Amino acid sequence: MRYSQLLLKTTKESKQFDSINATLLIKGGFIDQTMAGVYTFLPLGWRVLNKIENIVREEMDAIGAEMLMPTLSPRSLWEQTNRTGFDVLFEARGANKASLAKNDTAFIINPTHEELITPIVQKMKPSYKDLPFGVYQIQTKFRNEERPKSGLLRGREFRMKDLYSFHVSLESMQEYYEKAKEVYMNVFRRVGLGDDTYIVRASGGDFTKDFSHEFQTVCESGEDTIYVNDEGDGWNKEVATEEVQSSYTQHPASEVGNIFPLGTKFTKAFNYHFRHEDGQEKPVYMASYGIGTSRIMGVLVEKFHDERGIIWPDSVAPYTVYLAGLNGDDETIRNQADGVYKALQKAGIDVLYDDRNVSPGDKFGDADLLGIPWRVVVSKKTGGQIEVKRRTEQDNTLMSAEEFIKQVTN
Numbered sequence: 001m002r003y004s005q006l007l008l009k010t011t012k013e014s015k016q017f018d019s020i021n022a023t024l025l026i027k028g029g030f031i032d033q034t035m036a037g038v039y040t041f042l043p044l045g046w047r048v049l050n051k052i053e054n055i056v057r058e059e060m061d062a063i064g065a066e067m068l069m070p071t072l073s074p075r076s077l078w079e080q081t082n083r084t085g086f087d088v089l090f091e092a093r094g095a096n097k098a099s100l101a102k103n104d105t106a107f108i109i110n111p112t113h114e115e116l117i118t119p120i121v122q123k124m125k126p127s128y129k130d131l132p133f134g135v136y137q138i139q140t141k142f143r144n145e146e147r148p149k150s151g152l153l154r155g156r157e158f159r160m161k162d163l164y165s166f167h168v169s170l171e172s173m174q175e176y177y178e179k180a181k182e183v184y185m186n187v188f189r190r191v192g193l194g195d196d197t198y199i200v201r202a203s204g205g206d207f208t209k210d211f212s213h214e215f216q217t218v219c220e221s222g223e224d225t226i227y228v229n230d231e232g233d234g235w236n237k238e239v240a241t242e243e244v245q246s247s248y249t250q251h252p253a254s255e256v257g258n259i260f261p262l263g264t265k266f267t268k269a270f271n272y273h274f275r276h277e278d279g280q281e282k283p284v285y286m287a288s289y290g291i292g293t294s295r296i297m298g299v300l301v302e303k304f305h306d307e308r309g310i311i312w313p314d315s316v317a318p319y320t321v322y323l324a325g326l327n328g329d330d331e332t333i334r335n336q337a338d339g340v341y342k343a344l345q346k347a348g349i350d351v352l353y354d355d356r357n358v359s360p361g362d363k364f365g366d367a368d369l370l371g372i373p374w375r376v377v378v379s380k381k382t383g384g385q386i387e388v389k390r391r392t393e394q395d396n397t398l399m400s401a402e403e404f405i406k407q408v409t410n
Ligand code: ATP
Pocket: 112, 143, 145, 152, 153, 154, 155, 156, 157, 158, 159, 160, 255, 256, 257, 258, 259, 290, 291, 292, 293, 294, 295
């Protein structure tokens, strides 16, 4: 992609938002704020989010099938599960005269999808032979959070992967639940958070008397407090005993995922049973599994940045290479830079080509701010070769474009 063709405007203003991730992502032209807790993913930010969500998708495919449920639901579904009092619900109604005259809330803008998936599965009548199975989606969720804050960490609308599993027994649910933990850790490892993410016990909320499990990434600006020991045993502060609090290590953390053994809470509410081999009707067991994909993007920026900008892990960077052509008024150099751009593209490397007519300082500043893993410079000084620098390193190396391609594609 050529920089000049991307809807990309980095700003030099040093406006500070309420968090490092909001400040750097807005400054770098990754996101735009519409109002508190509501953001547009601009082309660069959308690329990062897609990379994160594709990793999630690849891992979830091992335990479930992807689908897409609606954003709106009838209020009646939430009456059935007794969750109309969920304090983050957004309610909606039509704004035409007829709808307004009725003066009732017809719709919920979904904050989560247990109320949707349970009756869908029930309608399809899977037999005991079809269980267990899991289905998931990656979608925008809506929650009227009391205090949306910290950029992408807590939004009023945000991206989530949610998976639901269905089982004939508690044992089947538990077995799947353990498998899901492994798959979740694969995701956090692949997006670059593996070293700092712990599975901790947390409250099961209204759903279950058992613990739920949270995936908590150690992060200064996280809203949660966790306690972990050397064996990786972890507790959220809200359920940690005094003994745990005094003998484990305390960290601030952000919850990037949360899994719940729901048991029969929802299937009972919808009176959903399966017919067993012996002809008996038995309740279906359920569990749900969330990952905050846009929150992950915010957490990555909170953790991986320096005074010059973002430092994306290779796996989620919007582009792999930032190519800066300098001395653009010199036709030979411009042709050489164009050639390197084509060669990188041909090798299948994602490259952002800064073809603007601006100073080297502006180009280098943007390369650092945007956090792209490799910076490649073509200029009068590079004499037919290219100058290569890692975002994380100070020194650059001269090499041929072929050598560089070999290094990156390996
Ligand atoms: P929290 O405890 O942070 O309020 P939650 O427990 O209500 O979140 P879940 O319903 O389990 O969240 O949602 C699954 C995941 O979605 C969470 O683990 C988190 O990563 C993400 N998430 C939840 N709420 C938000 C939000 N307002 N903004 C961004 N991500 C969110």
